[in-house]
Amino acid sequence: MAGTLRTLSRLLRITRVLGRHDALFLLEDVPVASTMVSLTRRIFRRTEDGRPGQRLARALIELGPTFIKLGQALSTRPDLVGDEVAADLADLQDKLQPFPFPQVREIIEAEFGCPLEDLYQSFDETPVAAASIAQVHFAITADGQPVAVKVLRPGIEQAIADDVEMFNWLARTAERLHPDARRFRPVESVATFEESVTLEMDLRFEAASAAELAENFADDPTFRVPSIDWVRTGQRVMTQERITGLSLDERDGIIAMGLNPNEVLGNAARAFFTMVFRDGFFHADLHPGNLFVDATGTIIAVDFGIMGRVNESDRRALGEMLLGFLTRDYRRVAEVQFRAGWVPPDQSIEAFTQAARSIAEPIFGKPIEEISMARVLSQLFEITRRFDIPAQPQLLLLEKSMLLAEGVGRTLAPDQNMWEMTYPLIEDWMRTTFGPEARIRNAALGLARSAERLPAIFEYADKAAAMISSGGLKLHPDTVKALARQQSPTPRKRTLMMQGLPWLLVGILGTLLYLR
Structure with a gap:
């Protein structure tokens, strides 16, 4: 009950902000919400002009980090918000006021368990960028390398978790009250959004993505990715070569x-x-x-x-x-x-x-x-x-x-x-x-991979044969009955089958043991 009241209270604040920016237009065609949209417009006077997508972007910025990320996610869904709104949300500026340097120091020292000075010989207190999830500072490492240090915002994990919980409630409600909404998979979309922002809140994943992209372009002189300083990278801090x-x-x-x-x-x-x-x-x-x-x-x-x-x-x-x-x-x-x-x-x-x-x-x-x-x-x-x-x-x-x-x-x-x-x-x-050459090449590679597996399969086939000879491999009674019910083959075919069946079973079992 308390959780529902908290969700409703937050929804009221969100409605007030969206109404003030006249950004509730996405709900106009939803029967259960159209009355609320009309009432909100009477209560709140629009304070800014601009295209609908621009007004929505400003409202999301006011609502904070999770909603900025939500706007960025919606910019990939023109099927939901329309082409023009999606384009406006794609330009959504992911910028917020920076958090103070004492908190930056506290986060870094808690992450690595040592004073900041042990890691960096100098550290610029003023950030060069402050976004919804993290902010970036320039620094020089203890061994003299110029770097950029990304630090997560304090409390951001809990703030996003609370908002995602509310989004899930809204998605389930939308699917229940408006069946047509199911085509847009709101519950699945929220789950995808949650997975995305959860990954963003562990900077080790971002560092791993940078490293993978760098490997992909290692031989390309026209495109590169700054190297990661893994010694000074953790869940809430990422240090990267300054460019x-x-x-x-x-x-x-x-x-x-x-x-x-x-x-x-x-x-x-x-x-x-x-x-x-x-x-x-x-x-x-x-x-x-x-x-x-x-x-x-x-x-x-x-x-x-x-x-x-x-x-x-x-x-x-x-x-x-x-x-x-x-x-x-x-x-x-x-x-x-x-x-x-x-x-x-x-x-x-x-x-x-x-x-x-x-x-x-x-x-x-x-x-x-x-x-x-x-x-x-x-x-x-x-x-x-x-x-x-x-x-x-x-x-x-x-x-x-x-x-x-x-x-x-x-x-x-x-x-x-x-x-x-x-x-x-x-x-x-x-x-x-x-093309044809690629199909031939892929077929050849497939045969080569199969050939590589043959020695191991034969090895496991020997083990399977030993299991059969020692009584270690038995068919389930139901399987035996099912085989018996099959149409009886000719004597000649029966002889061939009985001779070949054990080796067929050996081969299958050997393959399964190998793949296991």
Whole structure:
């Protein structure tokens, strides 16, 4: 009872903030909430103008860290909030007032069990960035290395846990009172959100993501990730190599360094393509504050709290779909989505083809530099309600990343289109990964792996044979009866079966023992 009253009290405060910003518009079409929205608008006078998404972003900032993260999550769900609101939320500034240095010192010393001075010979008390989850300070380690130190906000874990508990209550209530909401999987979406922010609150996971991305690009001189100082990294503190460079949207400064913006954009496009299609592991928060370029033209990424993964089958579907759009083969776009299982099989492939055409043709009538593949995918996801397509969270996160990357690209080189740059890369990747040569190569690798297992399988087969001869392997009586009920074979076949059955059982058991 006390928990429910606490939840209702917090909901009242949230409603008041959202109402003051006129940001309750997402609930207007929900029957059980429409009356509340109307009443709230009468009580609270709107204090600011702007697009609905901008007003919602300001309200979420006022509500604090969890709601900022919620806004970032909603920016990946145009199927829920619409394309325009999703785009506005993608620009949500993850900035808050910094917390004082004495708390920073306390957190670091509690994490490592020693004075701060034992770890760093100097430590800037004023943070260079203060976000919803953590803030960053520059420092120099005890052995003289310049680093950036990320420190979690005090009490952030409990604050987010309380808010997630409320989100779960709201999601369950929505599914119970509004059955149509189940298509959007609110309970599952909250669980995904909870998993994401929980990972963000353990900086060791972020450090591991940075290390994995660095390994993936170890041989690429055009893209790199700052190294992790694992000695000074823990659950609530992460220490990373300090980098120097210009933000990727500082076009004039990049030109002043003697770099060609088109070449820099080409490096960025190739890096994004490599993350998604080669590795299936990508940086999902590619705003200008997280992307820098140094004097050599190398792109440097920071902040690995939000990462995405795309499995091989989804990568193939995405590659085919992008090629289909770029070549205006809309039937191919439709077939890819049906084959991937993203569109229910009872829907019309012809109707879906026409929907894809209706979205893309107006866009492709524009000059190449104005074409937005992210917008094409975004609008394609908008038709999910019409075709009863369930949301694909991993693709929505990728769409958000594409939007952010595209925005940076347009600022850096307005006359270029980064997706046009990736066209030959996608084409080559599709051919080398899924073409005839790749199928032969994969088959050969499969046979080689099977051959490697044969000695172990034979070894375990010997053990299985010994079990049979010693009476250690017995069939269940029900299995014996079931075998007896089968149609009797001819005498010749019966003889062959009886001769071969023990060795078949030996082989199966040996394989199972090996795989165990």
